[in-house]
Amino acid sequence: NRTFKEWLDRLADIAHNLRGSDGKLIPVIFRPFHEHTQTWSWWGASCTTTEEFVNLWKFTVKYLRDTKGVHNFIYAISPQMDSAKTVDDFYFRWPGDEWVDFVGMDCYQGINNAVFVTNLKAISKVSLAKLKPCGVTETGVEGFTATDYWTTNIHVPLTGRRVSMVVTWRNKYDPMESGTHYFSVFPGHPSERDFVKMYNQENSFFCSDLPDMYTPAENVTVL
Numbered sequence: 521n522r523t524f525k526e527w528l529d530r531l532a533d534i535a536h537n538l539r540g541s542d543g544k545l546i547p548v549i550f551r552p553f554h555e556h557t558q559t560w561s562w563w564g565a566s567c568t569t570t571e572e573f574v575n576l577w578k579f580t581v582k583y584l585r586d587t588k589g590v591h592n593f594i595y596a597i598s599p600q601m602d603s604a605k606t607v608d609d610f611y612f613r614w615p616g617d618e619w620v621d622f623v624g625m626d627c628y629q630g631i632n633n634a635v636f637v638t639n640l641k642a643i644s645k646v647s648l649a650k651l652k653p654c655g656v657t658e659t660g661v662e663g664f665t666a667t668d669y670w671t672t673n674i675h676v677p678l679t680g681r682r683v684s685m686v687v688t689w690r691n692k693y694d695p696m697e698s699g700t701h702y703f704s705v706f707p708g709h710p711s712e713r714d715f716v717k718m719y720n721q722e723n724s725f726f727c728s729d730l731p732d733m734y735t736p737a738e739n740v741t742v743l
Contacts, residue, residue, distance in 0.1 A: 528580065528583050528584060528588065531584070532589075533542050533606075535548075535588075535590045535592055536589075545591070547592045547594055548592060548682065549593075549595060549596050549622055550593040550594065550595055550596065551596040551597075551598050551624065552577070552595070553573070553577060553580075553597075554598045554600075554626060555599065555600040556573060556597075556612075556613060557599040557600050557612050558600050562635055563576060573615075574616070574712055577615040578615060578616075578619055579595075581595060581619055582604075587738065594621045594624035595620055595621045595622065596618065596620075596621070596624045596655075596657060597623060597624060598626050598657040598658070599626070600626045600627075600628075601627045601639045601643075602626075602628045602635075603626060603629075603635060603640050604634070604635050604639065605638070606642055607642050607645050607649075608641060610625070610643060610646045611642050611646075617650055620650075620652065621652060622647065622652060622654065622684075623643060623646050623647050623650065623651075623653070623655075623657070624643075624656070625639060625654075625656060626656075626657055626658035626659070627656055627658070628658070628659060629659070629660075631661065631664075631666065631672075631673045633673060633676065636659075636660040636677040637677045640677060640678065640681045640683060641681070643683070644682045645664055647682060648682070653684040654683055654684050655685035655687070655741060656683065656685070656686040657687055658687060658688070658704075659674075659686065659687070659688055659689070660688040660689045660703030660704060661703065662702070663701070663702065663734075664703075664711070665710050666711060666714075667710045667713075667714055668714050668716040670711055670717070671714050674718065675718045675721060675724060679723060680702070688703045688704040689704075690703060691704050694708075694709070696708070737741055
């Protein structure tokens with residue numbers, strides 16, 4: 521417990537220093553204990569009971585928020601959903617509505633659009649039921665070479681879905697360096713033109729397309 525709180529103290533220090541040029545705190549999506557549906561982490565399905573995981577989640581939120589005064593974190597839960605899942609699957613070890621701000625999923629479905637669409641439909645239903653934004657917190661295909669990956673396997677499944685963001689996993693190596701451990705595009709990749717094509721679609725939004733999200737809407741009260 522002492523060691524864990526030391527880790528959280530360091531994290532809180534980082535959070536308090538995430539400030540823009542105006543000196544105001546920058547809100548960030550914080551995704552603790554990701555892929556808790558799996559077995560490879562110390563907080564995972566085979567290492568904790570449901571009660572232990574929920575208590576861990578609540579302790580983390582309370583310590584950061586109430587003890588350390590961190591108020592610029594958007595807490596995201598992110599079960600791993602690589603095969604077709606149902607709405608109920610997203611509630612695996614759900615900490616409680618008041619403890620989750622963002623519904624995510626790590627979905628490494630490869631190029632299986634049927635799985636991706638099924639899970640996007642399910643997470644959208646959870647988002648609507650809980651009145652919380654949702655998104656794909658990890659996805660991608662390691663070392664992919666498909667020239668139409670972005671339009672075929674990302675843009676098409678996401679079209680018409682109420683999803684706030686999509687994040688691919690890291691680019692560590694590319695073929696011009698020391699391997700093929702990459703999950704997204706880079707200059708010279710076979711899908712580079714296809715990524716630009718997706719970027720230019722009317723229903724795809726990147727940083728330059730976002731509205732002013734930091735000015736509260738008129739006549740709207742956030743509780």
